[in-house]
Amino acid sequence: MSNYHIKHLEEYYQVYRKSIREPENFWEEVAEEHFMWQKKWEKVLSWDFTKPEVKWFEGAQLNITENCIDRHLATRGNKTAILFEPNDPNEEAQHITYKELSERVNKFANVLKNQGIGKGDRVCIYLPMIPELAISVLACARIGAIHSVVFAGFSSTALSTRINDSECKMVITSDGSFRGAKTIDLKGIVDEALKDTPCVQTVLVAKRIDSIIHMESDRDKWLQPLLDDASSDCKAEVMNAEDPLFILYTSGSTGMPKGMVHTTGGYMVYTAYTFKNVFQYREDDIYWCTADIGWITGHSYIVYGPLANGATTVMFEGVPSYPDFGRFWEIVEKHKINQFYTAPTAIRALAKQGSELVEKYDLSSLKTLGSVGEPINEEAWHWYNDNIGKKKSPIVDTWWQTETGGIMITPIPFVTPTKPTYATLPFIGIQPALMDENGQEIRGNQVDGRLCIKFPWPSMARTIWGNHQRYRDTYFSAFENKYFTGDGALRDEVGYYRITGRVDDVIIVSGHNLGTAPIEDAVNEHPAVAESAIVGFPHDVKGNALYGYVILKDTGESRDHNNLRKEINQIITEHIGPIAKLDKIQFTQGLPKTRSGKIMRRILRKIACNDTTNLGDTSTLLNPEVVQSIIDGTKNSN
Numbered sequence: 346m347s348n349y350h351i352k353h354l355e356e357y358y359q360v361y362r363k364s365i366r367e368p369e370n371f372w373e374e375v376a377e378e379h380f381m382w383q384k385k386w387e388k389v390l391s392w393d394f395t396k397p398e399v400k401w402f403e404g405a406q407l408n409i410t411e412n413c414i415d416r417h418l419a420t421r422g423n424k425t426a427i428l429f430e431p432n433d434p435n436e437e438a439q440h441i442t443y444k445e446l447s448e449r450v451n452k453f454a455n456v457l458k459n460q461g462i463g464k465g466d467r468v469c470i471y472l473p474m475i476p477e478l479a480i481s482v483l484a485c486a487r488i489g490a491i492h493s494v495v496f497a498g499f500s501s502t503a504l505s506t507r508i509n510d511s512e513c514k515m516v517i518t519s520d521g522s523f524r525g526a527k528t529i530d531l532k533g534i535v536d537e538a539l540k541d542t543p544c545v546q547t548v549l550v551a552k553r554i555d556s557i558i559h560m561e562s563d564r565d566k567w568l569q570p571l572l573d574d575a576s577s578d579c580k581a582e583v584m585n586a587e588d589p590l591f592i593l594y595t596s597g598s599t600g601m602p603k604g605m606v607h608t609t610g611g612y613m614v615y616t617a618y619t620f621k622n623v624f625q626y627r628e629d630d631i632y633w634c635t636a637d638i639g640w641i642t643g644h645s646y647i648v649y650g651p652l653a654n655g656a657t658t659v660m661f662e663g664v665p666s667y668p669d670f671g672r673f674w675e676i677v678e679k680h681k682i683n684q685f686y687t688a689p690t691a692i693r694a695l696a697k698q699g700s701e702l703v704e705k706y707d708l709s710s711l712k713t714l715g716s717v718g719e720p721i722n723e724e725a726w727h728w729y730n731d732n733i734g735k736k737k738s739p740i741v742d743t744w745w746q747t748e749t750g751g752i753m754i755t756p757i758p759f760v761t762p763t764k765p766t767y768a769t770l771p772f773i774g775i776q777p778a779l780m781d782e783n784g785q786e787i788r789g790n791q792v793d794g795r796l797c798i799k800f801p802w803p804s805m806a807r808t809i810w811g812n813h814q815r816y817r818d819t820y821f822s823a824f825e826n827k828y829f830t831g832d833g834a835l836r837d838e839v840g841y842y843r844i845t846g847r848v849d850d851v852i853i854v855s856g857h858n859l860g861t862a863p864i865e866d867a868v869n870e871h872p873a874v875a876e877s878a879i880v881g882f883p884h885d886v887k888g889n890a891l892y893g894y895v896i897l898k899d900t901g902e903s904r905d906h907n908n909l910r911k912e913i914n915q916i917i918t919e920h921i922g923p924i925a926k927l928d929k930i931q932f933t934q935g936l937p938k939t940r941s942g943k944i945m946r947r948i949l950r951k952i953a954c955n956d957t958t959n960l961g962d963t964s965t966l967l968n969p970e971v972v973q974s975i976i977d978g979t980k981n982s983n
């Protein structure tokens with residue numbers, strides 16, 4: 346018998362040891378006992394991190410939607426699968442049962458087929474958090490089409506880049522979206538994006554806000570009439586375990602966003618197994634993850650992980666501040682939420698509002714609290730623990746990445762004693778290593794280094810869409826035979842891990858990964874800008890905010906700096922999205938550079954953080970005099 350559900354610390358250590366000693370036997374047992382396969386695998390695992398190539402459950406055949414939907418119908422047909430809470434608290438919540446989900450996914454899958462979509466085709470989904478988002482994801486999986494969900498806060502340029510990179514044949518969107526008191530013209534953004542996307546043949550449009558929109562004849566189709574005509578029977582496509590399930594883009598420190606490719610069998614097994622244990626989900630629990638399905642957290646822990654366990658998963662369309670900052674707690678009370686999973690940035694924003702809005706609501710249903718996306722600072726951790734969990738609901742601080750597919754380092758609630766700001770112990774099957782700058786593993790406790798993973802786990806991304814070399818260079822070249830996460834971490838005296846943050850040029854703002862290079866590229870598009878450098882600095886709600894150093898072209902004319910700041914942020918909004926706007930912009934004459942011409946970001950980071958006492962050795966710079974002028978100029982940043 347596999348230990349599908351871990352219940353105490355001794356059991357954790359015992360199962361962990363087994364998963365490390367005999368990984369293949371361990372995962373084989375989990376896969377065999379808890380999932381539905383059409384054909385069993387020939388080999389549990391083959392791997393080679395030098396290529397890199399990783400295959401789990403090779404030779405097996407399955408369809409993930411049979412595991413997430415069909416197999417629950419006999420016993421859980423009338424159980425709520427998706428509980429949809431609309432943006433407007435006065436609009437009624439929808440309880441979509443497993444039976445209804447099955448019908449809606451099958452109909453949608455037939456619509457995709459009728460529109461010429463088949464196995465292996467890429468479909469871009471650009472939708473707000475409405476049921477059609479989860480349903481279209483599952484409909485793609487049903488027929489073996491590869492979904493590429495793009496977060497609906499991204500701009501038209503960001504959308505078209507992602508559509509073209511994976512050559513999507515179809516885009517699924519809606520007329521618009523509700524976001525608090527605002528509506529957003531999503532279809533307008535799609536129209537703009539599709540001006541330069543020759544691969545797209547069809548756009549399916551769901552109706553959400555009833556706005557009047559442009560429909561391009563031959564290309565754009567309203568979804569509802571097509572669904573009305575479609576059959577609710579759709580045989581699940583037979584997929585190989587290693588067939589791609591989806592692509593999800595994440596920012597790199599340089600260049601284009603990376604289309605991380607996740608495959609079917611291993612991803613299913615790992616997300617389901619982690620969901621069950623990390624949230625200690627029990628049959629009648631109501632689970633709510635506040636992420637958007639546009640991010641990996643939503644893929645793995647709103648859609649696939651929960652549904653593979655037959656859980657009830659909440660989808661919330663709105664924002665934490667509408668109609669007021671008590672909305673999250675109102676929803677917890679209304680739906681008697683048992684597990685609540687959110688991001689530190691949301692916790693900090695809510696903590697700022699004080700506890701009055703929390704005290705109005707009955708939060709006694711909560712059993713487990715989760716945190717994800719960035720390091721949770723001590724203050725936020727205690728506020729969450731005291732005010733939301735009332736010191737009786739363990740906080741699971743879950744560290745993982747788009748690339749890892751599932752949670753990697755985390756406490757197991759009621760099993761692992763928690764410690765503020767620590768993600769604590771590796772999950773079952775995960776072998777972390779801390780590395781020094783010379784590429785040596787640092788053993789023992791009370792050490793810190795660069796966080797790597799030494800052994801494959803089932804849900805790791807297999808490649809970057811269309812660019813395997815980049816996959817290898819980014820993740821498998823820094824340290825021999827290891828997956829490099831890009832994060833730094835420390836290990837305390839008992840072996841608990843604390844993630845200290847990125848060690849590359851990715852900055853996490855409000856839990857969103859932003860690469861500095863694409864933002865600098867956008868800033869440099871401004872006709873008055875000669876060069877720019879962007880760094881992060883601490884922000885009390887967002888975790889980090891962005892600080893831009895900008896060199897203007899020397900035209901002899903004087904320019905209004907405040908106008909320029911607005912224009913630069915406008916360009917960033919158009920190219921990437923409002924999440925990448927700069928909080929501060931400092932105009933400067935120069936940037937500190939090494940003799941090989943590389944910008945010394947370490948110095949810029951320190952200046953942005955107002956920490957100029959120890960800038961290190963600046964004598965090797967090409968232009969050491971520029972440092973003082975930048976320090977003097979900080980008072981004019983805005």
Ligand code: WTA
Nearest residue numbers: 717718719720742743744745746747832844
């Ligand atoms: C950071 C989100 C500290 C980390 C699932 C990682 C965290 C990046 C935590 C991945 C955490 C995520 N503590 N840092 N609990 N969770 N991170 O791809 O830097 O959006 O590399 O995946 O977020 O972000 P991504």
